[in-house]
Amino acid sequence: MPAGEPAVDAQPAAPDHPSDTVLGHSLGRKLVLATLVFSLLFTGLSVAARTWLAWQANVATMNTELALIGDVFQRALAKAIWEMDREDLLAHMASMAQVQSVGRIELRLRQSGRSPEVLQQRKPGAPEGGRAPTLQRELSYSPYPGAVEVIGDFTLQGDERLLWLRLRGELLEIVLTQVLQSVLLAGLIMWLFHRSVTVHVRRIARHLATLTPETLGRRLQLQRAAAHRDELTLLEAGVNHLQGNLSDYLARQHRDERELAAHRDRLADLVDAKTTELRAVNTRLERLSRADPLTDLANRRHFDEVKETELRRARRQQLPLSLLVCDVDYFKRYNDTYGHAHGDQCLQAVADALKQTFTRSGDFCARIGGEEFAVLLPALDAEQAVAAAERLRARLLQMGLPHTGSLVALHVTLSIGVAQFDEETMHRFDELMQRADEALYRAKNRGRNRVSN
Numbered sequence: 001m002p003a004g005e006p007a008v009d010a011q012p013a014a015p016d017h018p019s020d021t022v023l024g025h026s027l028g029r030k031l032v033l034a035t036l037v038f039s040l041l042f043t044g045l046s047v048a049a050r051t052w053l054a055w056q057a058n059v060a061t062m063n064t065e066l067a068l069i070g071d072v073f074q075r076a077l078a079k080a081i082w083e084m085d086r087e088d089l090l091a092h093m094a095s096m097a098q099v100q101s102v103g104r105i106e107l108r109l110r111q112s113g114r115s116p117e118v119l120q121q122r123k124p125g126a127p128e129g130g131r132a133p134t135l136q137r138e139l140s141y142s143p144y145p146g147a148v149e150v151i152g153d154f155t156l157q158g159d160e161r162l163l164w165l166r167l168r169g170e171l172l173e174i175v176l177t178q179v180l181q182s183v184l185l186a187g188l189i190m191w192l193f194h195r196s197v198t199v200h201v202r203r204i205a206r207h208l209a210t211l212t213p214e215t216l217g218r219r220l221q222l223q224r225a226a227a228h229r230d231e232l233t234l235l236e237a238g239v240n241h242l243q244g245n246l247s248d249y250l251a252r253q254h255r256d257e258r259e260l261a262a263h264r265d266r267l268a269d270l271v272d273a274k275t276t277e278l279r280a281v282n283t284r285l286e287r288l289s290r291a292d293p294l295t296d297l298a299n300r301r302h303f304d305e306v307k308e309t310e311l312r313r314a315r316r317q318q319l320p321l322s323l324l325v326c327d328v329d330y331f332k333r334y335n336d337t338y339g340h341a342h343g344d345q346c347l348q349a350v351a352d353a354l355k356q357t358f359t360r361s362g363d364f365c366a367r368i369g370g371e372e373f374a375v376l377l378p379a380l381d382a383e384q385a386v387a388a389a390e391r392l393r394a395r396l397l398q399m400g401l402p403h404t405g406s407l408v409a410l411h412v413t414l415s416i417g418v419a420q421f422d423e424e425t426m427h428r429f430d431e432l433m434q435r436a437d438e439a440l441y442r443a444k445n446r447g448r449n450r451v452s453n
């Protein structure tokens, strides 16, 4: 890994679902392997111990055999030496050498004034020294009662090959019985573990893997005798307890969610109702902010907004735009004659006349001053606008609102100034307004109750 690079966690990520888990070695198999390894170790140690014991027993047996041979030949050898019967002596030594457990015989004959004579006989192939036991005996002879004379000694050494041979025979039995014992023990443990643990653990894993919020009520039940009360019983009870808790928790959560949803719905209804209410209030406020409260026509503010829009539209579409400015004649006198309240009603009647006359979509009537009204007429030229203004005058005449104070008629009349927007000479709406005001002024000057342009 390059220096400075963070160490990467080599642990594989845990699977999300038990069914995604790939099983390695089962617990039972691991236990068997562990048991086998332990058994092999145990077998090795046991075989070593039993072999050592067998060797010790064989050595003891050989000791006994040598002692027996010594007992048997001790007197005969002593007699042959005393009688100096060398032939007999050698015959005895040969007989001793015939015995299976004897490997070497050494005979020392004492001679007065001289070093002892040593006679030795070794079985062919018998090893020198080694681990075989050795027996040493003194040879004495009693020529007459009460007199004992030491005449030599002999040493018997066991044949080590015999020890190994005997051990080999026993070793096979030791190894076989130990291995058999270990294998049977491992098998028994595996079978017991499988029966009492693995089967139930797998059942618990299957149960947990198939659990869903809907199946939390399905209890885990291990197929065991009721008398079994061990760690698996604890695990079974723990799983069922956990399922119970989870089930209760989910039920509580569902109930809370339902209540929350109901609250949310109620809140949404409330918000909807309030929004509708607010919209209505806003619409009303907006209408009020743009409407003249007396006549319900657009007020001056609204007129100022619309006039610019209409001017831009007329320019863009290359269509004519005309403006009427209407003023009630001798309205001061009207107020004086009928009172202010009737004056208001008169203004409302004039507004009605305007509404009834200008019904085309795009026609826009507004009260822009006390008794002064304006009408925007998109797509109408001055001539058409004059005709429309005459229709308004005619309607007012038709309504026959009495005005005894007027100096020009017996009913309420209007003076109307008409102007058409001229792109050549006008750059702002105010210039059109000024032109209409001038026309109105002319209408007033020419005797009122008329249309001028």
Ligand SMILES: Nc1nc2c(ncn2[C@@H]2O[C@H](COP(=O)(O)OP(=O)(O)OP(=O)(O)O)[C@@H](O)[C@H]2O)c(=O)[nH]1
Binding pocket: 327, 328, 329, 330, 331, 332, 333, 335, 339, 340, 341, 342, 343, 344, 347, 369, 370, 371, 444, 448
């Ligand atoms: N009743 C009523 N009167 C208003 C209202 N607004 C303005 N007036 C009156 O309208 C009158 C306008 O009078 P003037 O500007 O002198 O004009 P006039 O009497 O109509 O004379 P000419 O315009 O020259 O024909 C004033 O007396 C104002 O008090 C209103 O909302 N209600």
